[in-house]
Amino acid sequence: MRAISPPWAGLVSGCALLCMACTAQADDAYRFTLLEENDSLYADSDRHYTQGLRLSVLTPVIAAQDGWNDAFDLVYAAGGSASVRRVGLFLGQSIFTPEDKVLPQPDPRDRPYGAWLYAGASLLQETDRRMLENLELSVGLVGPGALGRQTQNDYHQFIGVAEAHGWKNGLQTEPGVMLTYERLWRLSVLGDADNGMDIVPQLGATIGNIFTYAGGGALLRVGKNLRGDYGPARIRPGLSGTDYFDSDRLDGALGFYFFAGAQGRAVGHNIFLDGNSFRQSPSVDKNIFVGDIQAGFSLFWSNDFHMTVSAVRRSREFEGQNSPDLIGTAALGFSW
Template identity: 50%
Template sequence: MKQATTAGRAATLLNGLASGILAALGIFGFASAAGAEEGGRLTLIEENDSIVFPTDRYYTQGFAFAYLTGDVDGDSIWDSPFSGLESLGAFGTPEAESSRRYEFIFGQSIFTPEDTDRSNPDPDDRPYAGWLYGGIGFIQDTDRRQLDHLELLVGIVGPGAQARPAQNDWHQFIGVADAEGWDYQLDNEPGVMLSYGRKWRFIQPLAGGFAVDAIPELGVTAGNVMTYGEAGGILRFGRNLEADYGAPRIRPALSGTSYFNGDYLEDPFGFYVWIGAQGRAVARNIFLDGNTFEDSRDVDKEILVGDISGGVALFWDRSIRLDAGFTYRTQEFEGQDDEAKFANVNLSIGF
């Protein structure tokens, strides 16, 4: 009976992946129609606490596909949204050199309590929850010194997010015990998050093609999934720093866009090491506050949350890029026994 259940879960997960692939193919067609002057980039982002530590708790798993178009043709109809945002003062200045790109995203995040062996989880521990989403981002790099990012994510929280089969089928595949409390996960609820952020680059060239830069950032996110304000920044050392503004990440996080501009590479190989911090003032977090419109498990969240992150990025021309990083996150709810720690590994391929 258990084998049949597992097979059913696997079929559900495969159907979800197939839908995601079909959606991605549609996105590529849209990107071509947008009049992009160069090929795009596909980025795969994996975040997990067990990459470095033998834990399976809190924010335990995140996976996302991000497709970044090439520069949008200024004479194309797809440039109009950027012009509208520019007229509102949100995206750069009309006189400046700019690179405008669309970003398309599909991802899933999984949250569990600390003790996953209990079939009836501790009501004072973090609730089980999944978040399956897709979205679109508008990204503009102005004079290689300012990056504006407007992003809309829509999806579902609850059993429809397929977090239970994603986690437990994988656990069975690698021989790890199932998380037993998924019957108490948050209920199904449509979710939306609208985010806007701005980053500034202050760069100092060094000898031999090396440089250091500082990238402060401010941003805000609103929606029934999460609502928060953020402030932070990163410090980087390496080569070809102007090609991006930091490693791709899954929201909420420091940096977080898949933006990369191969036209700004001074030579084929680039790399950097980085460290940074971000603070968030949190008004809403459905994964802690519980469902919006009906009763569910919930805990008392911490209003102020901070991340300390660091990592390394390697890239070869426009073709391929590898990122690896680590994040230490302060306690997010009252009674949390320990801070969250998780790592990320990213792969980007240019077309």
């Protein structure tokens, strides 16, 4: 299931309206990214974390007189001229299913049906062109209102594939919230800070009734114009370079890099494995320690266009899971 279904028809206009809340510098632009994560992009699979779709917009640099600075000043130390501040706004949906979707009553030993429909904002502050901080808040809904059944079965019907029959026995309705703080560093290994090889380590933690975990990882990159960003964006809980991008850092318009990375997480709570917080629902015994490895390629032309493709191998997330999962990612972006 790779297509965008009717529930997403309003995403672009929604993000466009949200971004108008920020005061832009006249010579800058908003940067939009559509990110798809799907286990069937590069493999014949349709299970577990089966699809994620996320539309985000990154604002221009926040001007000194902008009201967003009040929010930044509450959580970050003032960096003066050494700091660059941007806001990221996003909408998304993630879908989770068991391996066998024919059964009306799903296997209780397999992952439950569940979906997460959400929106949020990130406060992104870069300091000295080498360190990025991100404070992110996501709010949304789990359960039937997250439209997982409609998204999956409408597409399956469109391509002539059997529908999933167990959605009515999945997670129940529950509002959700997640707060994330993470810090990333950009360290040159070979060449200079723009061209050659660098490593981007990161540490962070998320707390909420959807996910609660602490994680750390690193991304190794080889290419040109590495100071444009901190790696490609990913849907949580993946290893992400965030939506941050700064075309002012580029030496020429063309940029590209190959990347490979890994992240380990200590998971305190995962609603899609543990079940609903306050209601009876299906659940399985989760693994506390989970890891991802990923590799891919990113290409961009200044702030006007960017494209990223990658593959992610995720370790077993619950007891009894037969094998690790392979997740494909693809992202396209443009400025406006």
